[in-house]
Amino acid sequence: MTTFPVINMEKLNGQGRAATMEMIKDACENWGFFEVVNHGIAPEFMDTVEKLTKEHYRKCMEQRFKEMVAKKGLEAVQSEINDLDWESTFFLRHLPVSNISEMPDLAEEYRSVMKEFAAQLEKLAEQLLDLLCENLGLEKGYLKKVFYGSKSPNFGTKVSNYPPCPKPDLIKGLRAHTDAGGIVLLFQDDKVSGLQLLKDGQWVDVPPMRHSIVVNLGDQLEVITNGKYKSVMHRVIAQTDGTRMSLASFYNPASDAVIYPAPALVEKEETRDLYPKFVFEDYMKHYLGVKFQAKEPRFEAFKNMENTANLGQVATA
Numbered sequence: 001m002t003t004f005p006v007i008n009m010e011k012l013n014g015q016g017r018a019a020t021m022e023m024i025k026d027a028c029e030n031w032g033f034f035e036v037v038n039h040g041i042a043p044e045f046m047d048t049v050e051k052l053t054k055e056h057y058r059k060c061m062e063q064r065f066k067e068m069v070a071k072k073g074l075e076a077v078q079s080e081i082n083d084l085d086w087e088s089t090f091f092l093r094h095l096p097v098s099n100i101s102e103m104p105d106l107a108e109e110y111r112s113v114m115k116e117f118a119a120q121l122e123k124l125a126e127q128l129l130d131l132l133c134e135n136l137g138l139e140k141g142y143l144k145k146v147f148y149g150s151k152s153p154n155f156g157t158k159v160s161n162y163p164p165c166p167k168p169d170l171i172k173g174l175r176a177h178t179d180a181g182g183i184v185l186l187f188q189d190d191k192v193s194g195l196q197l198l199k200d201g202q203w204v205d206v207p208p209m210r211h212s213i214v215v216n217l218g219d220q221l222e223v224i225t226n227g228k229y230k231s232v233m234h235r236v237i238a239q240t241d242g243t244r245m246s247l248a249s250f251y252n253p254a255s256d257a258v259i260y261p262a263p264a265l266v267e268k269e270e271t272r273d274l275y276p277k278f279v280f281e282d283y284m285k286h287y288l289g290v291k292f293q294a295k296e297p298r299f300e301a302f303k304n305m306e307n308t309a310n311l312g313q314v315a316t317a
C-alpha cells in the first residue's frame with residue numbers, strides 16, 4: 001500500500017472481510033497508522049462534538065492562548081523553539097474514573113456529549129484491539145485483558161486546538177514523538193490539516209477526511225507484539241491560517257498492567273530479548289521526561305532495569 005490506508009469498517013461485515021482484515025494488517029505492520037470510516041459513530045453526532053468543541057475553544061480557551069503568546073513574545077521569535085508546542089489543550093479522563101463532571105468551564109451539553117462520545121470511542125477501541133488480536137493470531141480479548149490490569153484500562157481524551165501560527169517553521173504545533181500507550185483514536189479537523197507521520201524517513205500528511213477516525217499504535221503495542229507492529233513518530237505542523245481541532249483519545253493499559261511481549265509472538269529464541277517487561281505506570285513516568293526523544297532508548301532503559309533486577313535476585317538468592 002503506497003497511499004495512506006483508509007479502512008471501510010462496514011466491509012468487515014460482508015464479503016470484503018478478508019481483504020479488509022488484510023488492509024488493517026498491512027497498515028499496522030507498515031504504517032502504524034490508518035484511518036477508519038463507517039466506524040459506527042454517527043456522522044451527525046460527530047458534527048455535534050465538533051461544533052461544541054469549537055464553541056468551547058472560542059469561549060473559554062482562545063483568549064487565554066493569545067495572552068500566553070503575547071506574554072512569551074512568540075509572534076516575534078527568530079529562532080526555533082524547542083520547549084513548547086503551539087497548542088491549546090485540556091484533558092478529559094474517562095477511565096478508570098471520569099473527571100468530566102469536575103472540569104471547570106464546560107457547558108452542560110458539551111459535558112454530556114463528551115461522555116457519550118467517550119463511551120462510543122471506548123467500544124470502537126476495544127473492537128479495534130480485537131481486530132488486531134485476530135490478525136496477530138492472539139485469542140480474542142487478549143489485548144483488552146492485558147490493558148485491563150487489576151481493574152480498568154486508562155482511557156482519556158486530549159482536546160486540542162492549534163490556532164493559526166505566524167511561524168510554523170520555528171514553532172511546531174506538536175513536536176515529533178511516538179505515543180506511549182496502547183491505541184489512539186483521533187477525531188481531527190476535516191479542513192485544517194497538519195498531522196504528519198514519519199514513514200521511510202519522510203514526513204507524510206495524514207489526510208483530513210470528514211467523519212473519519214485516525215487510528216495509531218503506541219509503544220505498548222510495539223512491546224506486546226514483540227515489534228511486529230511499531231509505534232510511529234508523528235507531529236503537528238501548525239497552519240498559518242485556520243484553527244485545527246484535534247480530539248485524541250488514548251486507550252491505554254491500566255497503571256498496574258504488566259506489559260511484555262505476548263508469548264505467542266515470541267517464536268524464535270533470538271527475538272526473546274527484543275523488548276522489556278515492565279509495569280505501565282513506570283513506563284509513563286519515564287516517558288513524561290523523554291516524550292520528544294526516540295523510543296529505542298526508552299525500551300533499552302527498561303531492559304537494563306530488568307537485567308539489573310534479575311541480577312539482584314540472583315545475588316541475594
Ligand SMILES: [Fe+2]
Nearest residue numbers: 177178179234
Ligand atoms: Fe501523539
